[in-house]
Amino acid sequence: MQNLGRSAGFGKAVYLDQAGPGTGEGMRSADLGVQMMGSLRTRLGPPLGRTCPAPRSGRCRACAQGSTAAPPPSLSALGPGPNGIEKRREARGGQGGERPSHVTRGPAWRPRSAALGRRGARPAHLRHPSNGSRALFFSVSRLWKECVRRTLRTQQSVAWISTMEPGPPEMHSLVQVLAKELEKVHALPQTVLYMADEDTFVGEEDGHGHKKARKRNPQEIARAIERLFPKRCHVLGVITPGVIVTPMGSGSNRPQEIEDGEAGFAILFPKIDGVKIETFHFLKDLRKCIHESKLIEAGLKNNPELRVVLIFGYNSWKIGAAGFLQKVVNILNEKSVMLAGGQVDRLTSLTSESNPPTNEACGVVGLSFSGPQIQSASVLLNQDVNDEKTAEAAMQRLKAANIPEYNTFGFMFACVGRGFQYYRTRRNVEADAFRKFFPTVPLFGFFGNGEIGCDRIVTGNFILRECNEVEDILLHSYTTVMILIHLGPTK
Template sequence: MDERTSEDDDKVKCAMLLSSYEFLTSVYDITRAIFRHLPIRSVDSCSLVCQSWAHMSRLTKSHRQTIHALTYPSNPLSSTTICSNKIDDFDQFIISYINNHLWSIPTFALVVSTNILANKGFYSSPNSPPPSKHSEAGNLTRITTRFDVSQALQRHLNKSCKILMIAADGIIASTENNQSNEIQSNDAIGILFLPHFAPEILGVYPFEVPSSAQISSDMSRSELHRFLGSVPNDVPIRCVIFFFVQRQSNAVDCIKKLLEHYPSEIAIIGSFVDQINYDDRQIHPTRISCDACGIVITGDKKRLHIGEILLESDIRTREQISDKFKKLKYLDTNEYLSFAIQISCIARGEDYYNDENVECSEFRKLFPNTPLIGVFGNGELGHDFLPNSNQKITKQQTGKDLFRGYSSVFTLISLHL
């Protein structure tokens, strides 16, 4: 005879339900933990399995905010490395990186290329190298398509990802392991991928200055914001990175307006380079002629910290360089998400330091986990900018004061999430 009461039955059912709930919760937690260790392309693939995994994929991607840096080829300074200009080889490299290393969806890519590679581009050819001046006419038909650097990259990125490509005599690029190299005599590309952040946390606004642009002397702050990448008027500009191809560019007038509207409150860095390309396929499918382009950085001062140091022409030893970099240590980048921009004069390149990567290697000693990217140009723009530190800040800058020669400028951008 069963002596269990209805109360006993309720207890059993409750225990079974709790057990099921704990089991399902454990499965969910385990699955979520697995998702956390998957690269973003694998997370996308998992989202196709079922609604539960699709929800978990969206949740995982919404919490992914990782800055990536890579170099093509991966070891450009090795004497045994040969940079392939075949589009198939570049495709294989990018696909492998995306599948195995890309942790968050990039919404912006800053690409720096040596002039050597930018001029060659990439080509699709199943059987032959690109033609030379002495090639026979019959061989020309074997070359099917030429891709410039931006075109080669954008084939692998979402349409929402904006690409700013800079070509110069030399570049500074970092690998996925944060090994940085200064590259001048080799074919190479450096890429910095940035994910999406809220503009009040870290806003990234690429912009281009058309050759026909005019900067009025009475341009308001809101007009300046619209001109420089349509920055929201209620979001303060913290840093602007300029790349010029014309010495007399009207974009130079932007600097005067920036210093007028943001006196002593903004970091400015830039370089005169050889080629610029800005691709925003959501706004205009074709490129326009422009004298300058760049990036505006915005963000809350409590969470986004920006410092900049100038290595002037008289700073040339490792000890002097290291001492200057130490002025940036107050940013505590080991606990922050960070990246850095280096702008150097071509005269401070490989010949200046007897073929050694002196400046970027000294930076790497102090900031081992910070991706570094930049160019060697023909004129620099920058200043010492050390807010929220115990370091003495130089006098308020004017537009003329920012233009340099035979110098290097490092801007460190750190975000506390």
């Protein structure tokens, strides 16, 4: 049951359909389990094939009903010798070894003396549970576990957990916060996307203008995060030079651009009716090309319901990595699909594959969102956007797309060259501009080494492309891409 608490009851309930501050105060999995267990006991009554075992307390724990039968007499008090043996036989039910009348079982019951070849038999209320009792207990436990999981699957609101505080020397703070908050999330995650800053994740931090080492192992940190989620949950994790984080509690909290320091977030996507979220990965191999069958298997081709693709190139500093990313982007560039993302430092987690790539590998990884109810829009903030006024003008273009703001989240993929230095030491300019026009939509993202996206709106069959007759250029530098993703009505 403790494992169930880890795999079925998860973080502070930060739901995307909240219109204002506050947290969702749904039923915790432990409380839910207690109520379900009580209901099951009422329905099942005492275990099959036996009556109330009448333990010493005089109250049956299986059927929660009082027992009127008195417990058997103490056999040691009946005395030794032949007379004592006869008396003990009578207490056990006679020479034939019959069960005492106040506790009966099915026909397969045998006295302990017959089963073990011993003369004496322990009183019924001191015996160990039979195999039938244990089987019933485990069957009820499995039934309780499945009832909890079914209830959690009905929760279809996306939740997130974030951190902006330094963690212990040996572990990233994201692991610590996830371990604490996952027990409070009232949804069963099917897909998880987490991002963290690269310096503190791999074991470095700023110290008076220079880097100093910390005792951290990125592989161990990634495995610690993965172990917190159910085995069937697909976990995708990347690390970047900086992250954009919305604090936990409500989508109306002010998003923060964390360019230096320890920070990270994890977005938990449950199974949502009408929405399919899948991870994909293309490993760069000069000897092989990307076969169309792999694109179809990942749901990126011949999929009329494909709406949004978040795409990340990792280890892009390696020879040929940028060209490979351009090749994949060109394949996926369609008028009816929203593409957004950028180049990250490293891929740390991809549980959908049994053999994750090594640090020396490079490739493309991401998430695809399919479903007729999904709506999305994105804008590109180029180098002409260099102050608060022009940043807000770009957000007005995004607002004009009329994307519903409930059950919606935003992503910001910015160049590492932007931020407070680009805006003349003014911090949080672009995140604050987003919040001004979308006050209840949480914002996430990263500062990377290149951006993917353009001005594009995808709402059902209506598509607006502001690039006119010129083919969309999706790979950029010194820019920021803002994207909204609406997953449809909540249930």
